[in-house]
Amino acid sequence: MPPEAVEAMIGFEERYGGLWYPLLNSNGMEHGLDGEATIHLGIDGWTFRGILDGDRTWPVDILPDQRTAMTLAGRTRIVNSSVLQRLEAHAQVLQVRNWPHATFAVATEPGQEPTVIGDGLPALDVEATGPADRWWVGSGTAMHLELHVWWGGEDIWIARCFAERAGNLAATVDALRHAVTGGAWRDEDWCGLCTHVVQPAHVCLPDAGKQSGRPRRNNPPR
Template sequence: MHILDDPCVSPRVVALLTRARRSPKMPADRIRVLARAQTLEGNEAAVPPGAVEAMIRFEERYGGLWYPLLGPNGMEHGLNGEAIIYLNTDGWTFPGILDGDQTWPVDVLLDERTVMTLAGRPRVVNSSILQRLEAHAQLSQVRDRPHVTFGIATEPGREPTVAATGLPRLDAEATGPADR
């Protein structure tokens, strides 16, 4: 079921997607025909098991989705006529999202985590596409409120801990690996 037709998404995602548009998605049979894989070196490879199904699931759920967030460029979701899967350091990914605010491509891992190349290396930024939508919906709701940004340094791979009181609790649905 396409995300715009899903009655089970949270009220804040529904509010975000009231401004969304949908363009035609890529048909599953076309994805099956065009599916191919490339290694880190750019060499053709065998399409890994589950990759075609992951692209089809993504396209059926999010294909053609566009919504504005902060600027005039929107978040675009879809394979856009391509069905290529790439091997990167986090596993097999396919191009599926264009972050309009950053004007930056966001790749999708087979398990729906998202990856963005930052400072020359791929990094997992969202634990799922739905978590990404929750984060955008939350940002959309609070973007006009006065705010303060806090930062904390931690060792790589460790969750930050904050002993201060008065901070809002972590919103697990809207918080991904890059937000922690």
């Protein structure tokens, strides 16, 4: 195995080993080498297991250049441009998750990202944006595209719009709908932030709180 892969593994453990935080549920994101440290050769190069994604309850692989990859239903996808970008994206979720929000879905061809025209959107949060996350954040508003399914006949991206004031949410949704030109918009009946079933285009309000609900939909066979 190449020395740079071993160095990357040691550097990851020194910087992120022991880091743990919850995101959408109580399982949390667990960082660190677990058990016997092993480096694997995959389709994207040498990788090692460094993160356990508590929301998907599945491991995340780290490449020597700090990109991350996840394999579900036998399909590997690069999901973050770096571990730090992953942390920034999660920090954005935690910052706005209790704002009024609406959830939709966008379907694209396998391996394709939604085409987005930036006019009319808040500034792109470059630090939080990667291969499976796009964040636009402005004063009191935020928009998020997140890759959710990539192992079927089409890719499914979850689109979320946030507004600090509920009265501004409709305009935020309209702006994102007009900006996304590549992909088919779909109604989404599950809010992963509130973990409950919602009606199409339903607005989730902060005081709705968490409700017990079904497991995350579209979980693939492992």
